[in-house]
Amino acid sequence: MPPVRHTFDTLAPGDVLDLGSCQVTEAEIIAFASDFDPQPFHIDPAAAERSIFGGIIASGWHTCALTMRLLVDAFLSQAASMGSPGVEQIRWLRPVRPGDTLTARIRVLEKRPSQSKPDRGSIKSLTEVTNQADELVMTMESIVLMGRTAPAI
Numbered sequence: 001m002p003p004v005r006h007t008f009d010t011l012a013p014g015d016v017l018d019l020g021s022c023q024v025t026e027a028e029i030i031a032f033a034s035d036f037d038p039q040p041f042h043i044d045p046a047a048a049e050r051s052i053f054g055g056i057i058a059s060g061w062h063t064c065a066l067t068m069r070l071l072v073d074a075f076l077s078q079a080a081s082m083g084s085p086g087v088e089q090i091r092w093l094r095p096v097r098p099g100d101t102l103t104a105r106i107r108v109l110e111k112r113p114s115q116s117k118p119d120r121g122s123i124k125s126l127t128e129v130t131n132q133a134d135e136l137v138m139t140m141e142s143i144v145l146m147g148r149t150a151p152a153i
Contacts, residue, residue, distance in 0.1 A: 026098035080147030
């Protein structure tokens with residue numbers, strides 16, 4: 001596991017962290033959706049062609065899972081993360097298609113030290129995911145609990 005680089009105290013509102021990229025394949029789209037979101041436009045190329053999407057698209061939940069992987073690899077694995085109380089908002093703005101390359105970044109929106117536990121605080125962030133044309137395909141606002149560099153006294 002990489003050393004901790006990100007703590008509540010090292011992050012500030014306005015900070016932007018690049019999370020990297022991944023490519024989406026049709027086989028992955030169909031495999032994920034077959035297990036978790038088996039709607040025809042996710043799993044059946046012929047039915048997807050006749051749908052309003054005109055072809056196979058990734059489940060929004062697949063896009064979330066791919067984004068979570070990028071988030072863990074590039075940020076959370078190096079952060080004093082204590083988990084998350086939840087996601088406030090997810091928006092799927094544009095279909096994700098086979099061959100798309102997704103790129104994600106996280107922007108710190110605000111942070112609040114815990115009033116009852118001085119060893120931590122909460123970070124509210126906006127995760128933005130774009131495709132290879134730099135079109136926004138997904139946004140997610142969430143909160144993560146983060147350990148502090150040193151407890152506030």
